[in-house]
Amino acid sequence: MRILLIGLLGSIGALTRYELSRAVHHRTERGGVPTMVVNLTGAILFGTLVGIDARSPIEPDLMAALTVGFLGGFTTFSTWMVDVVVAAEDGHQGRRRAASNLAITLAGGVAGYALSRMLVGL
Numbered sequence: 001m002r003i004l005l006i007g008l009l010g011s012i013g014a015l016t017r018y019e020l021s022r023a024v025h026h027r028t029e030r031g032g033v034p035t036m037v038v039n040l041t042g043a044i045l046f047g048t049l050v051g052i053d054a055r056s057p058i059e060p061d062l063m064a065a066l067t068v069g070f071l072g073g074f075t076t077f078s079t080w081m082v083d084v085v086v087a088a089e090d091g092h093q094g095r096r097r098a099a100s101n102l103a104i105t106l107a108g109g110v111a112g113y114a115l116s117r118m119l120v121g122l
Contacts, residue, residue: 002065002084004062004068005065005069006065006068006072008065009069009070009073011063012023013072013074013113014073014074016070016074017038017073017075018038018116019103020041021037021038022034031087032084032086032098032101035067035076035080035083036101036105039109041082042074043108043113043116045071046071047114047115047116047117048116049067049071050121051058051118051120052122054117055120057105061098080120084098084102086100090093092111
């Protein structure tokens, strides 16, 4: 049952990522921003789930489906790396955008995860 739940929620996570990326791109029309928003949102959601689980344990199959499945399908490391490389190849300004993207996503992801976990787990 766990495998089926992971697969189902992984599909839903991927579709959710696609729709959120489209919505953000429509508003910003800047490469890299949609992926950054998705990954930061994923880090916050993961921290929230871990915080909830620390307070009131979530059934293991459901936790795996939500984290490995939904959030695994939702977040995207490979697209993030493509966004960074494409930006870096676009001259000096592109390299600055690439560095900013890396720094914001890494620092923001860690901070978002830690803060959401802390707030929910209190």
